[in-house]
Amino acid sequence: MFLSDFSIKRPMAAIVIILALMCTGLLALNKLRVNERPDVELPVLVVNIPYPGASPETVEREIINRVEKSLQSITGVYQMNSTAKEGNAQIVIQFNFSKNMIEASDEVRNAIGAVRYKLPTEMREPVLQRADPNAQPIMQLALSSSTLSHAELSRLAEDDLADRFRAIDGVATVDVNGSLKRELSVLLRAEKLREYNVSVAEVVAALKNQNTTAPVGKVTGALDEKSIRLVGRIETPSEFQQVVVKRRGDEVIRLGQLASTTDGFAELSSFSMRNGHPNVGIAVTRSRDASTVTTANKVRDLVAEVNKTLPKGTKLEVTQDGGRDAENSLRNVTDALVFGAGLTVFVVYVFLNSWRSTLITALSLPTSVIAAFIAVWLCGFTLNFMTLLGLSLAIGVLIDDAIVVRENIVRQMELGLDRRTAASVGTKEIGLAVAATTFSIIAVFLPVAFMPGVAGEWFRPFALTVAASVMV
Structure with a gap:
């Protein structure tokens, strides 16, 4: 086998290549975004068209029927559902995963614009929204005070704190809940x-x-x-x-x-409670290309900085921390991964009964696992529980191949061959079988990475991580 002969004849070159792969893998690991779940972008557009004062029947007749006919000309649509409500029309369009969502948004706007002259003049402009399951708040904050009134807390949250949190790199939106809105009646x-x-x-x-x-x-x-x-x-x-x-x-x-005229406050549309007392809630949502853990750490640092400047009796508390939750979930998977690798090494020692053989076999694990992060980074994946699950599965396969190769080399040494010759002959004897096993595993998992639909989007990081680890 070319790789084995090259490693035996030029050990220093092989060591340099392995160290280069591990260093590159560590650099890629440092650049990976850390999220709890894979970033799965659903190709769904939601179109809301307000029509104040119209009944559901009027909304269906005047808006939905006309807009749906125009939207039928758009290619790549998998499913379309429409709902007529009191004063509002909602159209949910699901596209194929191969559809470019930026182009889809433009096509939907153009289709609605083509029939705009047929729609009621009282209708407000349509609002297009992307359905993103990851667009959930990663941090929930509570602003409470024993000295400030509810109105003063509302102004502090709306005019000062919300803008400071929006300025954080990685934050997409900041929503203030339970605040009083000034209204002149x-x-x-x-x-x-x-x-x-x-x-x-x-x-x-x-x-x-x-x-x-x-x-x-x-x-x-x-x-x-x-x-x-x-x-x-x-x-x-x-x-x-x-x-x-x-x-x-x-x-x-x-x-x-x-x-x-009365200068007062509008009727509350949302209400926030903390320990049975009303307060003002702040919800922070990360941008799609940001790391949950990194963004949460920045928000946490700003909360500590803000608390130093707040008036006496006023405090800003973190009530829900998605960054901590993601860290805990990933730490559990990482602990299981390390424990599994250690248990695997122990099993190898029990059966080989040689610390030398066990150490040589165990060295294949960090090399392949760390180098696999290069493929994870190049594919644009995040470090989540699916990629770590792929690494944990790859450990068993890697150690299995290493055991087979090492055991055959030991057998050649027992027959009287020197170490260099035994390594070359032992690898050549079973090299083709080990390669066939490796490529069989890759052939099994690669199709999983290209499954269509939501399942394919979820399992793509898992499958490609396994394939990259085994290939290295």
Whole structure:
């Protein structure tokens, strides 16, 4: 066998190659993103089309039927499901895994745009979302205080803390839950509307038209040019009382004559509790190409930094840590992997009854396992429980081949051959059989890596890791 003869005749070159593979493998391992599960991207697009005030029957007739006909021209669609709800149409489109999702998003937008003129004018613009199972919060934080009010906590979370967490590298979105949203309520008095003969639509139009800032034009001089802007944005709640709703001759009817304004908070759409007390929750979601463990560590460091600057009696706590969970899961798999390798070496010693043979056989394990990380990194996989499961399975196969080769070399030495000759002859005798065993295992696992559908996406890291480990 070429490889065995090369290693026997040029041992220093073989050692250098092995060390180079191990060093490259360690560098690849250092660059691997660490996640609990494989990054499986489902080829699913969700289209939500708001149609305020419409019944489900109207939504189906006016929107879904027309949009579905246009979407049928898109290629690569595996399945399409539509749901008509009160004031909203939802279309879930599942594509084949070979479909480029960026192109799919553009095709869906173009298909909807082609029939936009047929859709109701009251309909709002469609919203496209990618269905990503990994887009779940990796960290849940709770902001509570014994000195600040709920409104002050809400402003602190919305205006300060959320922006600081969004600035972390690897963070995609930061959602604030249970916070109070400032809202200015205009409470119309029916008797005043009748008295001044003003409709609700006129009040709404007046608020829209007189609470705006817009460019008007430009004034060009001999040497300069200046822009003119209409500054009409209302800055304080008291200014709403002076909004002109209607004019009747010399009489001016203002909003303060028709309604009362209240500066308060909107109705809570979400509620956060911590130890039975209301607080403000912050949910941090990582970006798709970021590591769960690395991002969680950065968030944890920022939490410790923020707690040093918060007012007395106010604290920010981590209530759910996905980074710790991922680390614990991977640590359990790693411990099982190391324990299995140690137990394998012990079994080898029991049957060979030679520390020398056991040590030589065991040296094949770190070489193949560490070098396999090169293939994991090149394939773009993360270090997750599926890749570690593949390594644990490969250990048994690797040690099996090493035992067979080593035992045959020992047999040749017992027949009187020197070590170099025994290594060459013993490897040649069974080299073809060992190679056939290795390639048989690769032939079994490679098709698993190319299975279609979700199962193939999940098992691809596992299968390719096993194949790479055995091949090395």
